[in-house]
Amino acid sequence: MREAVVEGKFFKANSKFIKAALALAISSVFYGCSGGSGGGGEDPAPVDTTPPSLTLTPASGASIAATDTLLLDFSEAVALADVSLSGAIQEMGELSQVDQDTLILTPIVEWTEGLELSLTIAAQDAAGNQMAEVVAHYTVEGVAPSVVSVSPAQERLEKGGAITVQFSKSMDRDSLQISGSLLDDEYTLTWSQSRFNDDTLVIAPKSRWLSGQDRSLQLEAKDLAGLDIPAEQHNFTVPLYFENFDSAQVVIGQDNFSSTLTAINAKNLGEGPQGSAAVTDEGKLFLPDYTNNRVLIFNSIPTSNGVPANAALNKDSLDDGTGREFGSQPTNISFDSGKLLINYFSGPWDHSIYVYDTIPEDGRALPSAKLLKDSCQGNVFVYSSAMIAKGRVFAASSSMARVAVWDDLPSMENAAPDWLLGQSTLENCTANDREQDGSIQQPSARTLAMPGDVWSDGEKLAITDSENNRVLLWNSMPTSSFAPADIVLGQADFVSNESQPPSRKTLSLFGRGIWSNGIQLFVADSDNNRVLIWNQWPQENFAPADVVLGQGDFDRSAFNDSNQNGVTDEGELPSAATLKWPDGITAYEDKLIINDSGNNRFLIFQSR
Structure with missing residues (x-):
């Protein structure tokens, strides 16, 4: 009876070993046979099917200044070549890469003030996942123009000298109004470009300014958006010109x-x-x-x-x-x-x-x-x-x-x-x-x-x-x-x-x-x-x-x-x-x- 019990235990133990071996063999069939006869290998990478998302700064609907930039911050790496823009604001801006997931849109000169501008953004990541188009709208704030400089800067104006006025932006020529005692004399007006079209005005005498003290010049003008420059008045003195031993008249x-x-x-x-x-x-x-x-x-x-x-x-x-x-x-x-x-x-x-x-x-x-x-x-x-x-x-x-x-x-x-x-x-x-x-x-x-x-x-x-x-x-x-x-x-x-x-x-x-x-x-x-x-x-x-x-x-x-x-x-x-x-x-x-x-x-x- 003792031997029968021992043999039974041995059989049971041996049976457990056989089951474990069979389980290992089955596992090998499913996981060890792909890719070769060796039965080894690495797990495959998961497939990327998620498109990138976008955050805009400032957000759509915001008011922006004429020189503000727009920041495009993607949720993952996006190359400059994989981003396309359309809309009114795109025509006035230039897109550049800041880092692997950030781009910046900078105005070539300035955004047109006072207008509502649209921007449509399409992009894909490196796996080719297309982002749903993002449409944004911005209102460009109107900033009143100003006089940047007047030359001559000092009070003295020579009798044949010109007055040059530089504005901060393009001006509406037809809105210009000038007055003051200096303009009792005959003069000509010439518009030119310094940074922008029609941002520089030259006032020159047809012959010469009349000599004398307390000559004044007042300027009124609007920019292309209809905004006025602040009131401007400038005073000049044209010297008196004499030579040694001049005769009285x-x-x-x-x-x-x-x-x-x-x-x-x-x-x-x-x-x-x-x-x-x-x-x-x-x-x-x-x-x-x-x-x-x-x-x-x-x-x-x-x-x-x-x-x-x-x-x-x-x-x-x-x-x-x-x-x-x-x-x-x-x-x-x-x-x-x-x-x-x-x-x-x-x-x-x-x-x-x-x-x-x-x-x-x-x-x-x-x-x-x-x-x-x-x-x-x-x-x-x-x-x-x-x-x-x-x-x-x-x-x-x-x-x-x-x-x-x-x-x-x-x-x-x-x-x-x-x-x-x-x-x-x-x-x-x-x-x-x-x-x-x-x-x-x-x-x-x-x-x-x-x-x-x-x-x-x-x-x-x-x-x-x-x-x-x-x-x-x-x-x-x-x-x-x-x-x-x-x-x-x-x-x-x-x-x-x-x-x-x-x-x-x-x-x-x-x-x-x-x-x-x-x-x-x-x-x-x-x-x-x-x-x-x-x-x-x-x-x-x-x-x-x-x-x-x-x-x-x-x-x-x-x-x-x-x-x-x-x-x-x-x-x-x-x-x-x-x-x-x-x-x-x-x-x-x-x-x-x-x-x-x-x-x-x-x-x-x-x-x-």
Whole structure:
């Protein structure tokens, strides 16, 4: 019985082994026979049947700027050659590969602003699985055009120069509107391309721009989407052009250029008129007739010699000088923003400066503001000259060695100035008092000695510092007392004041006469009987002048030296090119008006 049991166990165990072997054999049949007789091999890769998907940035329906890019981000690697685009936006863009699953669509120039643009995208992956077409829509934001640049960038515009305006995008030619005083002259318009079609406009004179100050240009235009440029205004100054010893075209106060007659009538002046004339915006001319105690009014600037005045301010007659009189011996006249300022050398009620709001045709006028004579430490003196610019009043006080400034035209009589140049307080009035201790010292950039005249356009400032034989310039308007000048002319530095022989750099001042259009400077060098012209606003000390009027070169100084032999010959008469003690300068449009005081006349020089 024991053997039978053992054999049964053995049989059962053997049976289990046989079953396992059979199972292994069957498995070999199914998994080991493919691909060869060896029965081995690797599992096959699964087949890719999934198409790529796409994410767009920005998403469809978004608003985009004209220069924005579109990012195509696929779910798997997609080659540039396997992507195709169609639609309006595709025509304006360029597609490129960023990495294996990302592409970017960049505008060739810009997307067209204000339009709704479509884009259809088709793509397949490396296995050839086609993505369902994706259709996207975008609205391109409208960005208003702008002026990128205007040339010349500076204020100066030469008489034959063109103005070039570059816009930020293509402009609608028909929408262009231009205006301004510059365009009183004849001009041509030319459109061209810088980056885009019709993005550059050239405005050129047919012949030449008219010389003169305060020329303006306003631009209005739309782009192709109908959007407006912001309001644009640009101001230019066309220089006045002169050469050495140029002749005047017109003389006022005399019948001809060789006469020096004095009289009180409609045509002549008294002896030695002082100070600068003034011209209103409408072209009405006001002349100071110092000895005859009157201001002459001409309804327009004379174009021929010996033209009679139309009226005299507050005078009943041009022949006897009687009538209402607020002051006598006018020394300077200034006009700004509809207001006329007159400085009188002597007058009643201790007043020196009178400002008029309106000037009637018949010359009858009442001053709207009166300013006191200058006073310091018990002494009272009249101002030697005064002017108004951008609402500020400037008054040169020769005897007090200072220039008084009112920031706004005073609303009440006798208002004290807001600040001073040449001194730190109203109680300081000593010439060249650099330490402000009441003692005369060397001049400095802050001091003055007998300032004769002042000019400003509200931004720059110039003062003739007569006893120091120099002109001081401020490149920007000072705002507090005793401010130092930036530039000195006539001297090599701020501490020198010697009188020197005439040259391109030296000055021998005694009197009035300084004017600028903001880009050029004109100075009456009285003792040298000449007017010096700097064709650029000077930027360095002791800068040389470019042009001289009244003399044939910079080394001569004799008055009325018509034959330019260096001396005033006995009996030598003045001419259209000579000067004698010039004492005032102003300009209007293309005309320079010089007070030729020693010859009892005003000369009008026409710019070339």
